[in-house]
Amino acid sequence: MSPQRERIKVLGAGIFSLILVLGVARFSYTPLLPQMQQQAGLGVAAAGWLAALNYAGYLSGALLASLISDLVLKDRLYRIGMVLAVLSTVVMGLTDNVIVWALSRFLAGLSSAAGMLFGTGLILNWLIRHNHRSELGIHFSGIGIGIAGCAAAVGLMSHWLDWREQWFAFSAIGCLLLVPALRWLPAPDRSPLTKSGQKMEDNPPSPTFMRLFMAAYFCAGFGYVVSATFIVAIINQLPGLAGQGNLVFLAIGIGAAPACINWDFIARRTGDLNALILAAVLQIIGILLPVMFGGLLASLFGALLFGGTFIGMVSLVLSMAGRYYPTRPAKMMGKMTLSYGAAQIIGPAFTGWLAARLGSYAAGLYVAAAVMAIGTVLLLLLKFVEKREAAESAAILALCPGNMGISAQGNQ
Template structure:
């Protein structure tokens, strides 16, 4: 009973940390974007650059995470990251200067990496050491809850608060979330064995597997970032959907909240790579529905599909990374996120440029869907590489490790 209670508290710390660093510090920007454009004079291209700068911060954090092996240092940086998430949120409401906003978005990106990678790695390490199932579906529900919560909060607050006051309100929400996120995650155990006495050993995949996996995850990053950043603005500009953008963003959060748990079950039945391929195909459909069919129904259904798949892919990939590196999960998580993060820098900047040149965000969605299709093909090729590596291992000639 005590073990299960501790597990719930640790997973709860992860959920609250993700709501803070991704919901408050990161995703609140998306539903607030149209309001900042109307009230604070933020331009379309500048909005894209701010999103790209946020991902540059996230990418920098991922690089740091990939280089650190010391669990104690990771724990310290995780806690510092949660505090800076609140500071970066407050800074958004303190100025209308683009440079201040850019610095805030970069710092928010760093804090997102601290919660998403260092925090996730610490939690997965705790689960493995305490002989719990190494699945992160419950933990990653925090991302969907963060998205849905931010969309709901903006929908409510917009009736009485301007853009600046809403950033300050999110800062207060972040302070509340900070308490359990810090208090419920225990200090890391640095021993090399689990509670049952089993030795923890890393089993890295082959270099070819890693290269293809990173390329596929880059494609997933492009597919994710365009909709995640611009979906509210996209919906607001579609015929007959003015004023409906926040509802669609809320649908993404609702779809995302249970998604990781669902994909954990799916992966148990059909395997991790097959689950990733299925999620990628469904995500392509979700991306294209709003522009190919139109109407609020298609937009909401597409948002539910998108929310129910993009975070499932992230959860599956990071869980796989933790299984390959149980003693230092953030090592491969950081490498994979470098690939995902690079896409998240390129995607918003290109989409902002396309929107400025063509007067519409639609081209960005078609680009995202095309790149996702390429990523799906790479995942299919990865299945063959996995079979080849398994066969070589059985024959006693394993591939050289990365």
């Protein structure tokens, strides 16, 4: 098999795995939420807690990823997670018991972490090892495709199937996605050398950089989760937009599908931190447009902006983790995702509580935008820290020119 064809196949495994764990196991809950409320009696606060438990599972998976360095074990857990994604989806249609749903959402969160962290780490390690660019834009297109596909599927199926039957339909789709997600990802190589013989060495950031980075990523997680979880219900509650929530969710997926590839190109020109700052500002605008201006056009444009930025930020951050830790990218990915995941537990639970008190989810979008603004300030501060530390490193290297090292970070 040619190197380029092998690369496409490995990236294909990643795309299908993300469609499975995030599109089917995770994001199908969002367009199905209004129907579950109408047909299965799911309450507003309970809906928020179910979403929070999904992220609790994701956070547990992130904690596990941050503690594991062995590539073979990561590969095994990735494959278990793919199967778990299908099983957790089936369970949603088997009952209307909220406790069982809660367990299903927690397990779906674990499977999401398996795809996002173990799968992404294995793929990034493979790319670096085979001297490809350490960029994840193509890989992360699976998230946007998953979101758009789920929204389109619910839009079609809701005319003929009830909420329960749609969960079963998603389970069947998940079984089809499972095959390439498992078969196309090769067994991991634990050699410390790339295929060209270059030694793979980690180049970690400073503790100060990491603390600020994790705080900024927490804010990004909060800004993301409120819209991602409740946007369908929010849009359906806005004046004149009843029944349009699923269309807006579809627009998020359409915006997200090519976004990571676009942000890879932007980051090459501007640098990673500048690209993250730009994405954060645009995401704030996307979050606020539906509630500040109303109307379908503003909501669709906001959805495209939101979809085109939130996944770009995730892709950029996890790609940076791979460049800092080429030998064990999932370890830093896990630490960053602990921060992102903590926000994803707090966000839905807080928004559900706020909605129960105010009678609307819309206030949650204003809170999400405010938290994102704080995160943007932290990213600006991070640029200052990066410049200061680069100057200090340059001064040290000038004094000790023989200590220069080379990290294997792909052909960038």
